[in-house]
Amino acid sequence: MSSSSVALVVFALALVFATLSHQCHGGEVPLQVGYYRGKCPLADVEAIVGGVVKAWYKRDPTIPAALLRMQFHDCFVNLFSFNFFFLVFKGCDASILLDGSSSEKTSVPNLSVRGYEIIDAAKSAVETICPGEVSCADIIVMATRDAVALGGGGWYIVQTGRRDGTVSLAKNVDLPSPSISVSDSIKAFAKKGLDATDMVYLLGGHTVGITHCSFILDRLYNFQNTGKPDPTMDSSLLAALRQRCPQNASVDSSVNLDQNPLSSMTVDNSYYRKIAMNKGILKIDQELALDPLSNSTVSAIANGFDFSTKFGQAMIKLGGVDVLTGKQGEIRSSCRAINKPSK
Incomplete structure (x- = not known):
C-alpha cells in the first residue's frame, strides 16, 4: 500500500x-x-x-x-x-x-x-x-x-x-455568514451536533443584538446585484433603514436586530414576530421566516409561550459542543493567556 x-x-x-x-x-x-x-x-x-x-x-x-x-x-x-x-x-x-x-x-x-x-x-x-x-x-x-x-x-x-x-x-x-442560506446554516450547525430547531432558537439571540449598516446595505440598495432592494423586506422598514443607512455614509451606524423598540433589549420571542412580518434585518433572519425548512418553527415560536425554556435548552446544547473535559486542556490562571509550563 x-x-x-x-x-x-x-x-x-x-x-x-x-x-x-x-x-x-x-x-x-x-x-x-x-x-x-x-x-x-x-x-x-x-x-x-x-x-x-x-x-x-x-x-x-x-x-x-x-x-x-x-x-x-x-x-x-x-x-x-x-x-x-x-x-x-x-x-x-x-x-x-x-x-x-x-x-x-x-x-x-x-x-x-x-x-x-x-x-x-x-x-x-x-x-x-x-x-x-x-x-x-x-x-x-x-x-x-x-x-x-x-x-x-x-x-x-x-x-x-x-x-x-x-x-x-x-x-x-x-x-456562519449573516448572508448564509437556511439550508447551508442547517449544515453549519449540524457540524456542531446541533439540529435545525436548535439553529432557529440560537439565532433567536438576535432578539437583543445589533448589526451595522455595512452588513445590510446590499439588502437596501443592490440585492444580489439587481440594483434594487431585497423584495422580501417590509416597505416601511426599508424606508426607515435607508434613512439610517445612506449608501455613502461616513459613519457605519448600528441597527437593532429586533425591530420592536419596546423589547430590543429583552430576551424574548419578539424577534420571531418581527421576522414573520418581513421585518428581518440580516438576510438569514428574514430567510428563517420564509424558508420551508424553518418557517414553521419560526411561526410556532412567534405564537408560543415557551421561548425562554426552549432557548435555554438550546443554549445548554450549544455549551456542550466539543468541550474539553477530564485531563484535556487546562484550568487557566488568567483567561487571556495559557499557563506557563512549570520548570
Missing part, C-alpha cells in the same frame, strides 16, 4: 473516531450540573459569577447580547489535531479569550466581540476564593446564562466541568 493510501486510511479512521468523540462532547468525562460542589467547599462558584454579572448589567444592560455572541463565537471553531489516530475537534473551550497576534480575537468576525472584561472580573473573583479550579470556559457559559436571565430570558441550569483550550488561531474561526 502506498504512503498516500495509508494516509487516506488513517484519515478515514480518524474521522470515524472523531465522530464518536464529537458525540461525547470531546472528552472522557461528561459535563455535569453542580460540578464545582465539593471542589470549592467554601464558595458557591455560580453565585460568585452571577454577582459579577449583575453588577456589570446594572451599568450596561446590553451585556446579554455581548455575552450571547461571545459564547456562540467561542463554540464555532474548527480545530483539527491528531492524537493517536484520533482527529480531535475542539469548540467551547474559551479559546476566544486568549490574546495573541493571530488569536481568534483577531479574526474579522470577532473584532466586534466584547465582554472580555466581564469574564476577567468573574475569573478574578472566583480565583480569590477558589484558586485553580474554575475554568474560563465554564465562566463564559455561567456568565451568559446569568446575563440572559437579567435580560428577561428564562433561567436555565448550566452544566459545568469544561477545561480551557491551549490553542487559539484566527484561521480556525468557523462562523
Whole structure:
C-alpha cells in the first residue's frame, strides 16, 4: 500500500473516531450540573459569577447580547489535531479569550466581540476564593446564562466541568455568514451536533443584538446585484433603514436586530414576530421566516409561550459542543493567556 493510501486510511479512521468523540462532547468525562460542589467547599462558584454579572448589567444592560455572541463565537471553531489516530475537534473551550497576534480575537468576525472584561472580573473573583479550579470556559457559559436571565430570558441550569483550550488561531474561526442560506446554516450547525430547531432558537439571540449598516446595505440598495432592494423586506422598514443607512455614509451606524423598540433589549420571542412580518434585518433572519425548512418553527415560536425554556435548552446544547473535559486542556490562571509550563 502506498504512503498516500495509508494516509487516506488513517484519515478515514480518524474521522470515524472523531465522530464518536464529537458525540461525547470531546472528552472522557461528561459535563455535569453542580460540578464545582465539593471542589470549592467554601464558595458557591455560580453565585460568585452571577454577582459579577449583575453588577456589570446594572451599568450596561446590553451585556446579554455581548455575552450571547461571545459564547456562540467561542463554540464555532474548527480545530483539527491528531492524537493517536484520533482527529480531535475542539469548540467551547474559551479559546476566544486568549490574546495573541493571530488569536481568534483577531479574526474579522470577532473584532466586534466584547465582554472580555466581564469574564476577567468573574475569573478574578472566583480565583480569590477558589484558586485553580474554575475554568474560563465554564465562566463564559455561567456568565451568559446569568446575563440572559437579567435580560428577561428564562433561567436555565448550566452544566459545568469544561477545561480551557491551549490553542487559539484566527484561521480556525468557523462562523456562519449573516448572508448564509437556511439550508447551508442547517449544515453549519449540524457540524456542531446541533439540529435545525436548535439553529432557529440560537439565532433567536438576535432578539437583543445589533448589526451595522455595512452588513445590510446590499439588502437596501443592490440585492444580489439587481440594483434594487431585497423584495422580501417590509416597505416601511426599508424606508426607515435607508434613512439610517445612506449608501455613502461616513459613519457605519448600528441597527437593532429586533425591530420592536419596546423589547430590543429583552430576551424574548419578539424577534420571531418581527421576522414573520418581513421585518428581518440580516438576510438569514428574514430567510428563517420564509424558508420551508424553518418557517414553521419560526411561526410556532412567534405564537408560543415557551421561548425562554426552549432557548435555554438550546443554549445548554450549544455549551456542550466539543468541550474539553477530564485531563484535556487546562484550568487557566488568567483567561487571556495559557499557563506557563512549570520548570
